[in-house]
Amino acid sequence: MQNNLLGKFFPNGETFVYGIIGNPISHSASPYMQTQAFLNLNINAIYVPFEVQKEDIPYVIKSLKILNIKGVNVTVPYKEDVLPYLDEIEEDALNIGSINTIKIENRVARGFNTDAPGFILSLREKNISVKNKNIIILGAGGTAKALGYILLKEKAKNIFLVNRTLEKAKKLEDSLKRYGSIKSYPLKNEIINNLIKQADILINTTSIGLKKDDPPLFDYNLLKENKNLVVIDVIYFLTPLLKKACEFNLKAMDGRGMLLYQGALAFEIWTGKKAPIDVMRKALNEILNGLK
Ligand code: ATR
DSSP: OOOEETTEEOOOTTOEEEEEEESSOTTOSHHHHHHHHHHHTTOOEEEEEEEOOGGGHHHHHHHHHHTTOOEEEEOTTOTTTTGGGOSEEOHHHHHHTOOOEEEEETTEEEEEOOHHHHHHHHHHHTTOOOTTOEEEEEOOSHHHHHHHHHHHHTTOSEEEEEESSHHHHHHHHHHHGGGSOEEEEEOOHHHHHHHHHHOSEEEEOSSTTSSTTOOOSSOGGGGGGOTTOEEEESSSSOOHHHHHHHHTTOEEEOTHHHHHHHHHHHHHHHHSSOOOHHHHHHHHHHHHTTOO
8 A cells, every 4th residue: 555655654564663661762773774764665564652561561572462463672771671572583693692673573583683783794894994903992881782793793802991990891791701702991091002003903892971071981082092992972962082083093983883784684584675875974964963
């Protein structure tokens, strides 16, 4: 049934429903980005935000099946909470312990993690290779775990895991060391100074830089100790860390690419079709630049 006439979409009795679950959810760029992708490929589907409560997660997963919702993304703070309620979990997602994409088919809910491979695709797009590289990861939360895992799987030489709370880094080191070389360090200028000299890539996975008055994680002038360092922040805009990297003429990348590619991979899992990456990129930039 034709329901996308003259560029105007209207849902009908055959429209598939997709969405995103999280809390809060009103800031999410995904509804606009995914909807633009559906429109572009003439897929009869909508993508809506679902703000849900933690205690309702088991019912939410059940409801997805009952209501024949085709797929959802999962965002903060539920990426780990949904895991026990899924019927099947893809291997990388299980190893990472975090789900950001669920596909429902015949009442079977299958979980995926597209954040980690999405990050690798965003690096590839910028010609950044991780094979045999020494990589500093700042932070030891969920994002650090997903990235540490995929970087080791992609044959990074060494991961230097730097965190304010050393015990937390050590715990993460323990869970990832079977995939490759990873060592924990406390967040101290002298230590970072030494690591920067040996590193090829530095990645911030902490939330520092998100707020204007965040104190720096370390003395960012230390970045100038390594002219070949690639500096990456998973935050979606130019943080003080990235600004400093640019000042020193280092290659720098924010987290927009990761957000784009995790969405593109989710789209492909759901639809079996190649994601219209340029359409999704344009949509994402419109949202993040405050144009939509
Ligand atoms: P996510 O799951 O998004 O990665 P998280 O699990 O809340 O987020 O982890 C946040 C990370 O940011 C942690 O590594 C945290 O360090 P601690 O383990 O010491 O708490 C780090 N972080 C948050 N605020 C910080 C600050 N002011 N200085 C240094 N590190 C900070």
